[in-house]
Amino acid sequence: MDANSHNGAERATRFSAALSRARTGDDTTWRRTTEAANAAYATGDLRHAIDLYREALDEAERLFAAASFSSVPVPVIYNISCHNLAEIVERSGDEGAAEDFLVRAYDKLLASAASPETPLPLRLDCVRHLKHALAQLVQHLRRRAAPDARIARYVDTAKTTAFAVFHAAKHAEIADLNCDHCAVRPS
Template sequence: MEENADHIEAQWWAATNAGNKAIDQGDERAAQHYYEAALATSERLFEAAWTEDSACLLAPMTCNIAAHNLAELNRRNGNDEAAAHALKKGVTTLLTNAENPATPLALRVNCGRHLPRAIAYFDQLCPEASDRADVHTLIARTRIVRRQIRKWAYRWNRPSQDTDMQTVH
């Protein structure tokens, strides 16, 4: 049975809010657990996006937030490698979906829209990771995807070449 995007989103919010509360209470171990659960839940939203349009908006956003929260917590605890891993997982998820021609177009576009912020988190939270070859590869892939999205947007927004149809693609 497929899960409903609204139900998955509610689970994501619950995990994220529990993680934030755990941080406020000084329980970083619990926060780690909840933020990891939020990231896993966001992955389920990507699955739901194949059948529910609302998940096409939610999945990239929740992935970005969950990866950032997890990375920030790991960075705060001095675990720079785990912080970089969390960010890399988020960027890789966005890129994989944005690059896949079989992925619903709305999901591809929304993943592409969230990529610049996801990449910026490397400079914000893991500046030393920004110099790594694997991160440079992610940045290069992001630039390619962003160019593709600009082309798609141009094609969708230009007037039709058919003089009998005055619609916008």
């Protein structure tokens, strides 16, 4: 087999494995990468830890994209990935990048919770974990003396979204998960 055929076969095998993981929603890669990042962090190898935490966040993104097909707790995984990066970059002195990661977790969970295209069980999980993302973000913003109005916007938006999702869940329950007159998607 020539080098090009061998490389093509390797890529096909890796793609097939990735596709299989996506279908099953296996979080093994994320867990192993996060554990390796934690070990690098514990030994003081911050650069390597950051690289591994970024890989874990990429894996969390992939898992989130496949969330409709799996039972993996993607809101938790995504939140942890963003918060790990926020913590390490903040300790490295980059408070702006830390805030970016905290906002990223908040925004992802908020958008997924708010979207009627997201299956209702996942929307509910996103709302449940949005409160953790919000708490970390608010704590960070208060340490940085952010204006109260800015913090209040994050809190109010999260509350409004949570209320809408819980209302949709209650509606779906009352409608016995079969409501033809609205856009509620319980599955």
